[in-house]
Amino acid sequence: VRGAPAIGIAAAYGAVVSLAPLRSASRPRFVTAFEHACASLIATRPTAVNLAAALERLRARIAHSEAASAESLWQALRDEAETIHAEDREICRALARNGVALIREGCGVLTHCNAGALAVSELGTATAPLYLAHARGTRFRVYVDETRPLLQGSRLTAWELDRAGLDVTLICDSAAARLMEERLIDLVLVGTDRVAANGDVVNKIGTSALAILCKHYAIPFYVACPWSTLDLATATGRDVAIEGRDGDEVLSFRGKRAAPRGVKARNPAFDVTPHALVTALITDRGIVEPPFAANLARLARAP
């Protein structure tokens, strides 16, 4: 399982499934087993915020329940897991509704990495407007860049969009500028791992380069961002530490060596796209345009 929301959903269901055999146990035994399950699940991906958050929601359901029977507690956990899943699905549907107008008949959309159904639920985030536009019969082209080093574009996004019947063309990461020059790209639409309070976007390495190319070619650059991915406690993208991953990912692909032994590699996993290069954020609360700091703060205060 990959993709922050999908990890949270899978963890919640995972806890529920693992506790099914204890539905007739005592409350204390059930609660102990629940904590064991949480510890195991958290250990699988210690840095996954959504995973811990989902389990915290389950824990709160138990804490707020006075039920003596494990069966009641288990039903409550299942209900919470389904709610987490339903909420995520509704967020994706809202992103789809809010972004679908950007996908015009005959247009070309470039996306990066995977912010699709394989990372979230149902419609994905950046892919949500694409799936909805396609369902409505709009004809358009999607260009997917391969997203080295781990090729999420080739392996995941191209797969899921092609399977859904969209018109998908794969390109190398380095070919985006050429396609823009050929006027094949009318907009870029990506997902994000975190958006800071000023609108800076942290996303897969290669995202900021696309935003800079968009500025050069006067092409709009959109970021699909569930409200839960906003980090208003972080002032700017510069305040986010960028993970440097193992250089072996650059030196090879799926075990196939590409570079000579002894050569070192630098492999930043993410980059920061400055808010000044972002045309708009597509959130489940609506499309947010610059100035982002003010508009995000206003939306955050809205009831």
Place this chain on the structure above:
Amino acid sequence: VRGAPAIGIAAAYGAVVSLAPLRSASRPRFVTAFEHACASLIATRPTAVNLAAALERLRARIAHSEAASAESLWQALRDEAETIHAEDREICRALARNGVALIREGCGVLTHCNAGALAVSELGTATAPLYLAHARGTRFRVYVDETRPLLQGSRLTAWELDRAGLDVTLICDSAAARLMEERLIDLVLVGTDRVAANGDVVNKIGTSALAILCKHYAIPFYVACPWSTLDLATATGRDVAIEGRDGDEVLSFRGKRAAPRGVKARNPAFDVTPHALVTALITDRGIVEPPFAANLARLARAP
């Protein structure tokens, strides 16, 4: 053999080697065998300009020789092949001398694709100033991007620079902007397949993106260009047809499938960097700065 100059040199030597057994034949028989050899060599790479040009130089030597003996003709061909090789080596040395001042102590240089010794002779083109600076004891870092889809950066440039003892770090093509943001890159230095009369640069796909990033980050963008690579008969880069190569190069990674079957790919092999994004051309006749059209024309007329 790859790289336009290397192909020309190899073809010239190839003709000479293949004719060695005919050194005691008659002139007519030697000339017939020469033409057969030329036809075979040209058939190996019909679009290689340097290949045809090198063989044309050999042909001219025969045409201008009144020697009756095959031995004399063969000596003349060998002399011409060695001259072609020596000229290329001298061009690379001139590029090195003209560009070496750009490589300052402690700087970081990003290069793309392979414009090195594996494509040319001895010092290469874009790599020539790097090799000379290294030989002079300057310490600097070279970042090589992998250059998808064919990975010339990983497979060739990283290999030859590492082997020569330079400080080489490999990155994904999409990571260049992040390294620029981190101020690790002080200049970009690439080779070229063709430069138009206005200074537009045709080079491996991904080059123009680097130039656009350089403009954004105010980093100088240099192109090493042997005078023979200038195409003053072509007005602008837009007049150059860009080869679209087989999509399978994008769909797989060294024979390892990366994308699902059925997905199509677009694989432009080159792109055009507009002259406005080029800081200077490093040529064997000196460094050429903007305005390129005027300065190239002036240098072309110089004795």
